[in-house]
Amino acid sequence: xxxxxxxxxxxxxxxxxxxxxxxxxxxxxxxxxxxxxxxxxxxxxxxxxxxxxxxxxxxxxxxxxxxxxxxxxxxxxxxxxxxxxxxxxxxxxxxxxxxxxxxxxxxxxxxxxxxxxxxxxxxxxxxxxxxxxxxxxxxxxxxxxxxxxxxxxxxxxxxxxxxxxxxxxxxxxxxxxxxxxxxxxxxxxxxxxxxxxxxxxxxxxxxxxxxxxxxxxxxxxxxxxxxxx
Numbered sequence: 696x697x698x699x700x701x702x703x704x705x706x707x708x709x710x711x712x713x714x715x716x717x718x719x720x721x722x723x724x725x726x727x728x729x730x731x732x733x734x735x736x737x738x739x740x741x742x743x744x745x746x747x748x749x750x751x752x753x754x755x756x757x758x759x760x761x762x763x764x765x766x767x768x769x770x771x772x773x774x775x776x777x778x779x780x781x782x783x784x785x786x787x788x789x790x791x792x793x794x795x796x797x798x799x800x801x802x803x804x805x806x807x808x809x810x811x812x813x814x815x816x817x818x819x820x821x822x823x824x825x826x827x828x829x830x831x832x833x834x835x836x837x838x839x840x841x842x843x844x845x846x847x848x849x850x851x852x853x854x855x856x857x858x859x860x861x862x863x864x865x866x867x868x869x870x871x872x873x874x875x876x877x878x879x880x881x882x883x884x885x886x887x888x889x890x891x892x893x894x895x896x897x898x899x900x901x902x903x904x905x906x907x908x909x910x911x912x913x914x915x916x917x918x919x920x921x922x923x924x
Contacts, residue, residue: 703783705758707791709750713762714795714871715802716746721878722803735878740855748848755844763865764788765897769832772901792871800875811873811880815860821892823858828896829903830854831864836904866890 720742721735728735751760759776761767767784770776776784797807831850838846854862863869863881869889872881881889 699780699783702758702780703787705754706761706784707787707794709754709758709760710762710788710791710867710871711795711798713747713750714792714868715798716750717743717868718796718799718872718875718877718879719802720746722799722805725878736855736861739878740852743855744848744852747851748844751844751847758784762788762791762867763831764867765828765832765865765893766835768894769836769897769901773836788867789870792867793874796871796875799877805877809874809876809880811876811882813876813880813882813885815881815885816888820860821888823860824863824889824892825896825899827854827858827860827862827864828893829900830896832897832900833903836900837907860889863889864893864896866893869893 717739721739724735724738724742728738750762754760759770761770761784764785767776767781767788771778771781796809799805800807800809831847831854834846834850835843851862851864854864863872866889869881869886872879873883873886
C-alpha cells in the first residue's frame with residue numbers, strides 16, 4: 696500500500712505540473728501574442744511538448760507517468776495495472792489536474808477559482824478528441840521504451856495542430872481546463888462529450904493494438920514504464 700500511495704502521489708504531482716504547463720503557457724502566450732491566436736497556440740504547443748517530455752522522463756520510473764485516466768484504463772485493460780492502482784491513479788490524476796489549474800492561476804495572479812466559458816463543441820471536435828486519444832495510446836503502446844518520452848511529446852505537439860480540438864486527449868486535463876477561464880479552458884457543458892470521445896478513442900486504440908499483434912521485443916520489456924501525456 697505504501698508503494699501505491701507513493702505512486703499515486705507521483706501521479707498527482709505529475710498531472711498537476713502538466714496542467715500548470717498547459718494552462719500557464721496558454722496565459723503567457725495569450726498575453727504576449729498581441730491577439731495573434733496562431734502564435735499563441737504555437738507557443739502553448741511548444742511549452743507543452745517540452746514540459747511533457749521532461750515530466751515523463753522524471754516521473755516515468757516512479758509511477759509510469761500516466762498523468763491521464765485514459766492511459767491508466769488502457770493499462771488496466773491490458774492487465775498491466777491492478778484495479779486498486781487504477782482507482783488510486785484516477786483519483787490522483789483528477790485531483791492533480793485541479794491543483795495544476797489553481798497553481799497556474801496563482802502564478803499569474805488570477806482568481807484561483809474559475810469556470811471556463813470557452814465553448815468547444817461539435818462533431819468535428821468530438822471526432823478530433825477520439826483521434827487524438829487513439830493516436831496517443833497507439834504511440835504509448837507501440838513505441839520502444841527508450842523513445843516513448845520523445846514520441847509522446849512529439850505526437851502531442853503535432854496533435855495540437857492537426858486536430859480541431861487542439862488535442863486534450865486526457866479526461867483529467869478536461870477537468871482541469873474546465874476550471875480555468877483562460878486560453879486553454881473548456882466550458883463545463885462541452886466537457887462530457889470530450890471525455891466520452893476520449894474514452895471511445897482509447898477503446899479504438901486497444902482494439903487496433905490487439906489487431907496489430909504482439910509488441911516488438913523492446914516494447915515487451917517487463918521493466919518498461921507505461922508512459923503518457
